[in-house]
Amino acid sequence: MDLPRSFTIRESSHRICNPFTSDKLALLGRAISPAPGTRMLDLGCGKGEMLCTWARDHGLTGTGVDLSTVFIDAARKRAAELDVADQVEFVHADASGHVADEPVGIAACVGATWIGSGVGGTVDLLRHSLAPGGMMLIGEPYWRREPEDQRVVEGCQMARRDDLLTLPDLLEQFGGLGCDVVEMVLADQDSWDRYVSAQWLNVRRWLDTNPDDELADQMRAELTSAPVQYVGYQREYLGWGVFVLMDR
Template sequence: MPIPRIHEIMEADQRILNAFSPEKLHRLGQAIGLNDSTTVLDLACGKAEMLATWARDYGISGLGVDFSEVFVADARDRVRELGVADRITIEYGDARNFSPRQRFDVACCIGATWIGNGVEGTIELLRQSVTTQGLMLIGEPFWRKAPTAEESVEMGFSADEFSSSLHELVARFTACDLDVVEMFISSEDDWDRYVAPKWLTMRRWLEDNPHDPMFDEVRAELTNSQLSYTRYQRDMLGWGIFGLLER
């Protein structure tokens, strides 16, 4: 199942495809002790900004897997741009069916737990790929305030799509016999820098592609995103990256 084209349009000008800043990405790598002997797997890696910059800054080696041909091409360009193509491999493929050929020191799924049909299934996928003492990293939304049925319809998210709170999300990790050993939570500014730039990207795309079959869908997404984000999502939806170790 290819990634919907609208995501490739909306995120065409972004490198980090989640509500996370470059500074936090760097600090996360520092916090988990990355070095030039660390191997990292990133399932559903998007444009692989995490792998590329960690290879540049910390000397890691690793593998990214994604099933967007557009994102894979951008990821390969990025690792070449940063001079780390000898340490980072990008594969086109469905992360849901990934079969590890080796075990990694760090196995990640950042903002894409649909690959395991949710948090618990994604943990099982990562367990297949991480060393015995290795670290799992999962990026996942959670509700700061659970929406009503009406708010869910307007946002396009059901209340049960994400954990009802940060506490519940952490409880789901611990129920899988994992200890949460690191946590980076996105700020409102992180969200703004992820969501708002997509509005300009979509607007420019609409101006350049008035006859594209996707025009009406992108026009609707631009309008709805502005209203939904500022009315609900900015205040109600949280997001974070969590470091997890087996007990």
């Protein structure tokens, strides 16, 4: 049970495995201003940067769950580096069935709503761990611009136009799920650039040191096409944000 190696190759230098910068992650923490001692569950936690830095900056405690052994190992090392290993723990598991042992004040799934087969299922999963009055964090892409045709949809690595919503429609969906949207922090094109273009350098460095690996041809083809595809489609059409929800 693990993520494909291609994921960990692309994001080998990343601390944040989504289009957020450290500044935006810190801004989100300040925006919701959790009380010291608040317990948090982060499903699909990646390398644990949100949980670790918020434990340091806000005194949180909590648990991160992720499918990747590489990411979980990085998260544990980050917790030790920031001297918060006694506040947080990281579990290698399929987050799609994970419910906290005790209710938490913050339940998060930032960029991995596939664990609940979409936004609706993920909100329902997080509710199983959430204390009354707690907050849910959902990280989700959306259409920054309406795609004109199927060519644009596929250029953004989507199968169908309906795979994503526009930002107003996404917020309306949250309301339809019985949630108030109480905060949001959105990625911008610069933070997208930092996330995606760093992947190209990671892939190139990996190719230089692993030319005979069984994935080399696949990763070479990806590096050849990815920059043009990104600036032609994803950079212009895709948005991404973290939305803070509270049950009505």
